[in-house]
Amino acid sequence: MCFFELLATVAGQILQQQDEDALNARPLVDLEMPKINTERVQDNSTTYDLESDPRDVSGGTMKLNREDSITATKGLVQLSHTSGTCYEHSGNSSLEDGSDPLPPHKHYSKSLIKPIKAAYLPRKRKHSAALPGGRNKRQSDQCTSKAKSVPLHEEIPVHSRDLEETTIPNNENDMEQLYSSNVVTKFHEIDFVTPLRLDAESPPLVSSGSSEETPFSLKPKSYLTASSSRQNEGRDEFCSWKGGDEDGNSSESMAPNSFLTTSSDVKYSRAMKEQRSTSGTTKRRATGAGVKRKHSEMEDLKESPNAKVQYGRKKANKLLSKDIDQPTTNLPKQLLIDTKSEINVYTSPANGEGEKDTGVSSLATRSSTAKMEDTNVKLSIKSFTVPELMVALPESATIANLKKAVMEAAMKLLGGSLHVRVLLQGKKITDESKSLRQAGISIDGKLDSLDFMLEPNSFPTSSSVGDGFLVLSQNNNQQTLRYPALSEGNEINSDSFHVGTIQGKPQGFHEIDSNNSGSEMQSGAERPAKNNVAGNELVVPGPCALVIHPNQAHNSPNGLAVVPFSQNPAGVSTNKRRMRRPFSVAEVEVLVQAVEKLGTGRWRDVKLHAFPQAKHRTYVDLKDKWKTLVHTASIAPHQRRGEPVPQGLLDRVIQAHSYWTAQQAKQQTVELKIL
DNA sequence: CTTAGGG
DNA sequence: CCCTAAG
Numbered sequence: 001m002c003f004f005e006l007l008a009t010v011a012g013q014i015l016q017q018q019d020e021d022a023l024n025a026r027p028l029v030d031l032e033m034p035k036i037n038t039e040r041v042q043d044n045s046t047t048y049d050l051e052s053d054p055r056d057v058s059g060g061t062m063k064l065n066r067e068d069s070i071t072a073t074k075g076l077v078q079l080s081h082t083s084g085t086c087y088e089h090s091g092n093s094s095l096e097d098g099s100d101p102l103p104p105h106k107h108y109s110k111s112l113i114k115p116i117k118a119a120y121l122p123r124k125r126k127h128s129a130a131l132p133g134g135r136n137k138r139q140s141d142q143c144t145s146k147a148k149s150v151p152l153h154e155e156i157p158v159h160s161r162d163l164e165e166t167t168i169p170n171n172e173n174d175m176e177q178l179y180s181s182n183v184v185t186k187f188h189e190i191d192f193v194t195p196l197r198l199d200a201e202s203p204p205l206v207s208s209g210s211s212e213e214t215p216f217s218l219k220p221k222s223y224l225t226a227s228s229s230r231q232n233e234g235r236d237e238f239c240s241w242k243g244g245d246e247d248g249n250s251s252e253s254m255a256p257n258s259f260l261t262t263s264s265d266v267k268y269s270r271a272m273k274e275q276r277s278t279s280g281t282t283k284r285r286a287t288g289a290g291v292k293r294k295h296s297e298m299e300d301l302k303e304s305p306n307a308k309v310q311y312g313r314k315k316a317n318k319l320l321s322k323d324i325d326q327p328t329t330n331l332p333k334q335l336l337i338d339t340k341s342e343i344n345v346y347t348s349p350a351n352g353e354g355e356k357d358t359g360v361s362s363l364a365t366r367s368s369t370a371k372m373e374d375t376n377v378k379l380s381i382k383s384f385t386v387p388e389l390m391v392a393l394p395e396s397a398t399i400a401n402l403k404k405a406v407m408e409a410a411m412k413l414l415g416g417s418l419h420v421r422v423l424l425q426g427k428k429i430t431d432e433s434k435s436l437r438q439a440g441i442s443i444d445g446k447l448d449s450l451d452f453m454l455e456p457n458s459f460p461t462s463s464s465v466g467d468g469f470l471v472l473s474q475n476n477n478q479q480t481l482r483y484p485a486l487s488e489g490n491e492i493n494s495d496s497f498h499v500g501t502i503q504g505k506p507q508g509f510h511e512i513d514s515n516n517s518g519s520e521m522q523s524g525a526e527r528p529a530k531n532n533v534a535g536n537e538l539v540v541p542g543p544c545a546l547v548i549h550p551n552q553a554h555n556s557p558n559g560l561a562v563v564p565f566s567q568n569p570a571g572v573s574t575n576k577r578r579m580r581r582p583f584s585v586a587e588v589e590v591l592v593q594a595v596e597k598l599g600t601g602r603w604r605d606v607k608l609h610a611f612p613q614a615k616h617r618t619y620v621d622l623k624d625k626w627k628t629l630v631h632t633a634s635i636a637p638h639q640r641r642g643e644p645v646p647q648g649l650l651d652r653v654i655q656a657h658s659y660w661t662a663q664q665a666k667q668q669t670v671e672l673k674i675l
Numbered sequence: 676c677t678t679a680g681g682g
Numbered sequence: 683c684c685c686t687a688a689g
Contacts, residue, residue: 578683604677619677624683627680682684 581616582642583625585649591622592629592652600626600660629653 583591594610603619611617632640633650 580683601678603679620679621683623679676689678689679687681686 578616585643585645587611587617588625588629588645588649591625592649592656594622595626595660596652596656599663600657601664626653626657630657633657 590610591606594606598605598609600623603623606622607617607619611622629645629650630653632645633653637644637647
């Protein structure tokens, strides 16, 4: 009981605090629990808030979230400690029932095994194979998504359930709120007692949407409001906490580093289920992991049908690396970026002598499709080729250097503004005043002969201006570019291309250029893991596909407006390595607990259990972390790096590891016997 | 999509 | 953390 009381108390405190924060959350008030350390919690939160501000100077987007997470984390940590003390008590009572899932260390061996079995067996039953890997995934999904309807109850110790019922708000909402309010972690502990129940609760939260999407908002300023409102959508109260949940688990967020990182969150956000259904159609396999990640991002962004246009990292790499494999030798004249649009657009050499007609001729531009509605000529550009990207590198340069160089070159090309040249039947159209019809770009669709060329704004050729060019430029403001949180190129996402007549160089060209010249976004000064992200990954420039929107004729003389076709307009294909986000002790704690319960072969479940709302922290991450934990535990303390993990935790890691390893072995033998 | 491992 | 083979 002590445990729950504390939990409730803390929750109440948190809520209280939130109220103060003008984000009203009352649900838990009902609990009327004694208040403990409220002051402290609040202090912490405030402190962090203050701190976070400066940090967010350039990364305003994630501000809210971070604050939240911080606060949440803080609260969490405290909770953990408190609960720790109570542990013994609750443990004892549970033991009486003989089914304490969450045994204190002392009871570890006993309690651990029992509950685990209880939880594990049911699943096996379902699967004749009984292999760890053969578990019924659906089942877990169901559990998670549908609270109690699932047979999982079997796994819940009776007494614990009772406890839960009585001590915890009966109201589902309350539970949810509690959960969402980052008391979550606390719940994990509770979870031990009633794992499934909690599990069931968590799912909704997972996708609660919170802020992941926000970062993509076009207007940084509005972000805060937007995000908060969004969060509210999901759950009226707990705006702040809610947001915190995201990073909540990563109490590490307390460390400066975490503040800087958020980009990756976005990628991983999404309920597994949702993902399946949403993007199920897309063959990730085909596109590769990179795309996968990207995909999720996109989902976050607001899944669009254009997904296919996204460049998979793999793909990009392949293309480029293949083409460019011989660093010192000649680079291929053209780098083909194959998107799935319908028209190919080629760029002409950045500094070649004007446009090489060769380039033009090779314009395999096919404007295959041109649907017309009314008088609108709709064009979509399938892909474009970047010809003659000149890159010179010493033989000593590494592949990474090569990549970077190529990327820089490409970014130079695309990063600034580009000229769009329209070619019809291989001929440049110089008279911009012509209507599409006049020019022969009509509904009748001879669009097959319509070609586009992208040319660097800095095109040396004098003729560039005014002879049929359009300036293709990113109208993003500097600010946008600097948001670290949007490192995945999302920043660019918010930008839109627009076409205007060429009037000399657009301002900001240099700035933009410089921003992009680095392989990574100049994400303000705060980007800690800058180097990590930096570049060995070749980022394919450009949202290579552009759509010509007749409707936006006002943007350009010739009635063509270019707007981003893909989600990733500026197209810095999101190939970056994810930001490094060291696990905090609190996270490790949660992980360990989860593994103790679920074992080492069910990482997805572990994820769902322990880090349901942490968009970063995929099950693979958890698996990896466990691996490192096991390793860490086996090495001398002085050889360990990073935030020191309490030996106690490591001991548990070892125990759990050995236990589950043994279990697995047993499993195997059993199966062999059966066979 | 998940697991399990290697890198 | 990333990448992948298997399932």
